[in-house]
Amino acid sequence: MTGRKGAKEACNRLSELLEAAEKGHATIITKRGRPVAVLAPVAAYAAGVRQRALAPVVGSGPGLWGADSTRGLRKLRDQWSR
Numbered sequence: 457m458t459g460r461k462g463a464k465e466a467c468n469r470l471s472e473l474l475e476a477a478e479k480g481h482a483t484i485i486t487k488r489g490r491p492v493a494v495l496a497p498v499a500a501y502a503a504g505v506r507q508r509a510l511a512p513v514v515g516s517g518p519g520l521w522g523a524d525s526t527r528g529l530r531k532l533r534d535q536w537s538r
Contacts, residue, residue, distance in 0.1 A: 460484045466495070 459481065466473060466485045473483050473495050482496035 458482045458484060460486055460491075463487050463492075 459476070461469065461473070461483055463485055466483065476483065477495055477497050480497050480500075482494055482500060484491050485493040485495060
């Protein structure tokens, strides 16, 4: 379940929102009606930011990385860092 709160209301009710997050509920924080942040359970956040392995992106096995596998991996890492 996701709720919406204005920034001032969220500030005034922070302890309630933290309790809701502990129970698995996320809250969207708005500023002048525009969503700007989310207060969410840590497990939901961690699942969303987990970095994926590079191997499945290009493939694995001989020849699938191109003639120079080091250059291919470096290019992928550079793109990932942007």
